[in-house]
Amino acid sequence: MKEVDIGQAFTFLESGPVILVTTFDGKKNNIMTISWHMIMDFSPHIAISTGPWNTSFEVMMKTKECVIAVPGVNLIEDAIGIGTVNGTIVDKFDKFSLTPLAAKTVKAPLIEECLKCIECRVIDYVDKYGLVILSGEKAWINETAIEQRTFHAVGNGTFLVDGETLEYKTMMGNRLPKWV
Amino acid sequence: MKEVDIGQAFTFLESGPVILVTTFDGKKNNIMTISWHMIMDFSPHIAISTGPWNTSFEVMMKTKECVIAVPGVNLIEDAIGIGTVNGTIVDKFDKFSLTPLAAKTVKAPLIEECLKCIECRVIDYVDKYGLVILSGEKAWINETAIEQRTFHAVGNGTFLVDGETLEYKTMMGNRLPKWV
Numbered sequence: 001m002k003e004v005d006i007g008q009a010f011t012f013l014e015s016g017p018v019i020l021v022t023t024f025d026g027k028k029n030n031i032m033t034i035s036w037h038m039i040m041d042f043s044p045h046i047a048i049s050t051g052p053w054n055t056s057f058e059v060m061m062k063t064k065e066c067v068i069a070v071p072g073v074n075l076i077e078d079a080i081g082i083g084t085v086n087g088t089i090v091d092k093f094d095k096f097s098l099t100p101l102a103a104k105t106v107k108a109p110l111i112e113e114c115l116k117c118i119e120c121r122v123i124d125y126v127d128k129y130g131l132v133i134l135s136g137e138k139a140w141i142n143e144t145a146i147e148q149r150t151f152h153a154v155g156n157g158t159f160l161v162d163g164e165t166l167e168y169k170t171m172m173g174n175r176l177p178k179w180v
Numbered sequence: 181m182k183e184v185d186i187g188q189a190f191t192f193l194e195s196g197p198v199i200l201v202t203t204f205d206g207k208k209n210n211i212m213t214i215s216w217h218m219i220m221d222f223s224p225h226i227a228i229s230t231g232p233w234n235t236s237f238e239v240m241m242k243t244k245e246c247v248i249a250v251p252g253v254n255l256i257e258d259a260i261g262i263g264t265v266n267g268t269i270v271d272k273f274d275k276f277s278l279t280p281l282a283a284k285t286v287k288a289p290l291i292e293e294c295l296k297c298i299e300c301r302v303i304d305y306v307d308k309y310g311l312v313i314l315s316g317e318k319a320w321i322n323e324t325a326i327e328q329r330t331f332h333a334v335g336n337g338t339f340l341v342d343g344e345t346l347e348y349k350t351m352m353g354n355r356l357p358k359w360v
Contacts, residue, residue, distance in 0.1 A: 016196010163343025
């Protein structure tokens with residue numbers, strides 16, 4: 001993984017890919033799969049939808065940190081599988097043959113096989129809506145991954161894979177942040 | 181447009197498409213383009229990122245309603261254009277040759293040329309994070325649109341168009357709501 005400026009991190013998530021969120025409880029790493037999330041500003045602040053029904057939630061609330069990892073479509077079955085097993089019973093990194101890498105600002109691990117990772121601090125929980133508010137601190141990209149396409153949950157058991165990329169930088173003009 | 185059960189509406193947005201949001205101030209329709217949004221539950225409750233810097237925001241706060249319309253990729257230049265002009269100066273439906281259709285529960289219009297629409301009530305504004313919280317009330321789909329692919333803003337002036345669809349209903353099993 002190559003570290004890039006945190007100002008780039010909002011582009012990792014704005015398009016709505018399914019994400020993996022890692023935590024470390026002091027003894028063990030865990031991973032959960034999330035498809036309900038949003039970028040809230042360019043810094044970036046990120047909202048993810050979770051709550052006490054997820055094992056990882058309690059750890060996030062205690063440790064105040066996590067890593068968001070964006071898997072390529074080659075990991076789609078792992079991402080679905082990660083969402084269906086309990087991390088208190090199995091080691092998900094082991095079960096899904098994923099490699100935890102040390103992050104710089106948090107103890108939760110990056111995932112080597114993912115395309116992009118964001119080290120995050122938990123800064124708030126909006127209880128009324130089940131939103132964990134994260135602040136992205138460090139951003140990483142995997143330049144060597146051959147499969148760069150992400151995938152988007154439709155919510156009905158089907159997933160949309162990234163297709164064609166269209167370029168509208170000129171038309172977007174001053175609506176884009178200067179650094180992207 | 182064909183009305184479908186509101187329980188389907190979360191699938192319109194979960195994948196993270198760029199959306200158009202319409203409002204009606206009592207005299208005039210308006211449209212804004214939004215790429216930062218998220219589904220928060222299946223009902224659906226939806227968060228969109230906006231605030232006083234958008235003309236439509238004030239109208240949404242006053243009328244407590246809007247329509248979310250999901251454009252196909254054939255409308256990408258219109259969606260970008262809608263995000264760069266001021267609705268207090270121009271009639272965006274007129275300028276972008278879009279057709280407002282009467283909704284059932286709100287005065288904000290559906291957009292005939294879009295793939296899907298959700299009539300929404302504004303139920304809250306989380307000021308701290310600039311999130312308007314919407315409750316989807318009625319859902320519509322456009323069955324006759326030939327171009328069904330949506331598009332996702334990356335945030336750097338490029339857009340990802342929906343590619344292949346992958347099917348994992350069986351693997352998702354009881355993680356899916358029963359009605360999708």
